[in-house]
Amino acid sequence: MNPLLLAIDTETVIAKLVLIVIVISASLVIAMYETYAERKVAAFIQDRIGPNRAGPFGILQPLADGLKLFMKEEIIPATSNKFLFILGPCLAMLTAMMTSAIIPWGNKIEVFGRTVDLQIADVNIGILYVFGVVSMGVYGIMIGGWASNNKFSLLAAIRGASQIISYELAMGLSLIALLMLTGSLSLRTIVMQQMEPGHFWNIVYQPLGFLIFLVCAFAECNRTPFDLSEAENELNFGYHQEYSSMKLGFYLFAEYVNMFISSAIMATLFFGGYDMPFVNEAALSPNVAAAVGIAALMAKIIFFIFLFMWVRWTIPRFRYDQLMNLGWRGLIPLALANMLITGAVILWLHK
Amino acid sequence: MNATQGLFWFLSALAIGSALMVVTSKNLVYSVLYLIVTFFAISGHYILLNAQFLAIVNLIVYAGAIMVLFLFVIMLMNLNTETEAQRKRWLKFAGAIAGGCLLLVMVATLKRADYKSYTAQTSQGDIGLINNLGMALFKEYVVPFEISSILFLSAMVGAVVIGKRD
Known part of the structure; x- marks a missing residue:
């Protein structure tokens, strides 16, 4: 008999399903409004107005964009591999959404006399699950680029994939230092530790680790200055050149979902997750504390999303050799040194 | 079933x-x-x-x-x-x-x-949970574990050396 499968009662399943629906739809809506925010931030930085026609302040612009993508003609190139051509954007979207399962969005809430964790799954391997999903994210790009049967798409796909696997290494190494501090892989435990009185957020203990993680997150999301796989001036349009209509929309959308999720992970790992500073959550009633926590997490996430956009409209794109040099000769040795120093300090303190 | x-x-x-x-x-x-x-x-x-x-x-x-x-x-x-x-x-x-x-x-x-x-x-x-696995690997089986990691390191160095030669 399996205690894992039998221990779940119907109410838990329903609660989890509701939570999954909420998290997925919230991610999609936030990703939608990220596209709007991107254009507004770009406009702000370049001293323009930005989209202002659809609704007040152009607030309906994402809906108009989405409708436009849906109405476009669906083109599948004759020489492409049809099945893989459709599988590519599906995989990109799927892997972008899957990471949201283990992020703790808040503490417990009480509904109908039941206590519900605001986390879809608190798995034992925690952050490793994120790495597993991120390493699957390569396939969306590679399969889509290859199945298009276009040299530019293929080159862009290979660029993107090699960039992602190169930066995964530095990302993992920078996290090892953090994990040595926390001693746990579970994201909920990591947040709990940061909420303890007398314990600062992890950014205080791991500033260098955070910096490396941030740079790697930019590279993993294919964002400027690392959007080499979408370099228009070299590769026309990148790996999604042959795509049209909503399949293209899925690729573009997956990037925004990725941005949202990686902002959430950075906030959780280094900035205390759903911890509101200077507020003692334990003194509040559970539902109020959960609401405060969600608001705090969202504020941190929005800040990081703004950072992503700020950097995009400020820093020009790297050259490909600069990108690889930074990854292999810059970040990996730095992350290794950070790991060794952290280990040595922990050993020295626990002597 | x-x-x-x-x-x-x-x-x-x-x-x-x-x-x-x-x-x-x-x-x-x-x-x-x-x-x-x-x-x-x-x-x-x-x-x-x-x-x-x-x-x-x-x-x-x-x-x-x-x-x-x-x-x-x-x-x-x-x-x-x-x-x-x-x-x-x-x-x-x-x-x-x-x-x-x-x-x-x-x-x-x-x-x-x-x-x-x-x-x-x-x-x-x-x-198979990570705590127990870590304990087993770094206490009981620490020597074979370290030896295998040295093996991996030498394989990596070898790959870099072969890649550099041309």
């Missing part, structure tokens, strides 16, 4: 079916993708055994990294052409014989092994 058994049979069928597809599919890219499905099925088995760490590391290392390199090679060498000439017949024979030898060795070993007392217990054991 409870849920665990159902999952077990589903994952086993998936693993064996996709492993067969790896060998039989004509298109090399499909072979790689089926191999990834096989790794997923095997990881599912690990999760049934409550070995979550092993499951996710299997996915990260094999499905996430090594298979990407396979795809790189296949895509860059453009091996997907379906007009590829038939391989020589003796090559097929050699492959069949080599594979058969491996199968023979494995069957012979498993036949002698005392598998009845080692039947896997689904989700009962907790050695």
Whole structure:
């Protein structure tokens, strides 16, 4: 008999399903409004107005964009591999959404006399699950680029994939230092530790680790200055050149979902997750504390999303050799040194 | 049949079916993708055994990294052409014989092994959880563990040296 499968009662399943629906739809809506925010931030930085026609302040612009993508003609190139051509954007979207399962969005809430964790799954391997999903994210790009049967798409796909696997290494190494501090892989435990009185957020203990993680997150999301796989001036349009209509929309959308999720992970790992500073959550009633926590997490996430956009409209794109040099000769040795120093300090303190 | 058994049979069928597809599919890219499905099925088995760490590391290392390199090679060498000439017949024979030898060795070993007392217990054991695994690796088996990591390091250095020579 399996205690894992039998221990779940119907109410838990329903609660989890509701939570999954909420998290997925919230991610999609936030990703939608990220596209709007991107254009507004770009406009702000370049001293323009930005989209202002659809609704007040152009607030309906994402809906108009989405409708436009849906109405476009669906083109599948004759020489492409049809099945893989459709599988590519599906995989990109799927892997972008899957990471949201283990992020703790808040503490417990009480509904109908039941206590519900605001986390879809608190798995034992925690952050490793994120790495597993991120390493699957390569396939969306590679399969889509290859199945298009276009040299530019293929080159862009290979660029993107090699960039992602190169930066995964530095990302993992920078996290090892953090994990040595926390001693746990579970994201909920990591947040709990940061909420303890007398314990600062992890950014205080791991500033260098955070910096490396941030740079790697930019590279993993294919964002400027690392959007080499979408370099228009070299590769026309990148790996999604042959795509049209909503399949293209899925690729573009997956990037925004990725941005949202990686902002959430950075906030959780280094900035205390759903911890509101200077507020003692334990003194509040559970539902109020959960609401405060969600608001705090969202504020941190929005800040990081703004950072992503700020950097995009400020820093020009790297050259490909600069990108690889930074990854292999810059970040990996730095992350290794950070790991060794952290280990040595922990050993020295626990002597 | 409870849920665990159902999952077990589903994952086993998936693993064996996709492993067969790896060998039989004509298109090399499909072979790689089926191999990834096989790794997923095997990881599912690990999760049934409550070995979550092993499951996710299997996915990260094999499905996430090594298979990407396979795809790189296949895509860059453009091996997907379906007009590829038939391989020589003796090559097929050699492959069949080599594979058969491996199968023979494995069957012979498993036949002698005392598998009845080692039947896997689904989700009962907790050695696969990361705390216990770390303790076992760094206390009881620390010497073999470190030796194998030195082996990996030397392989990495060797790969870099070979890559630099030209």
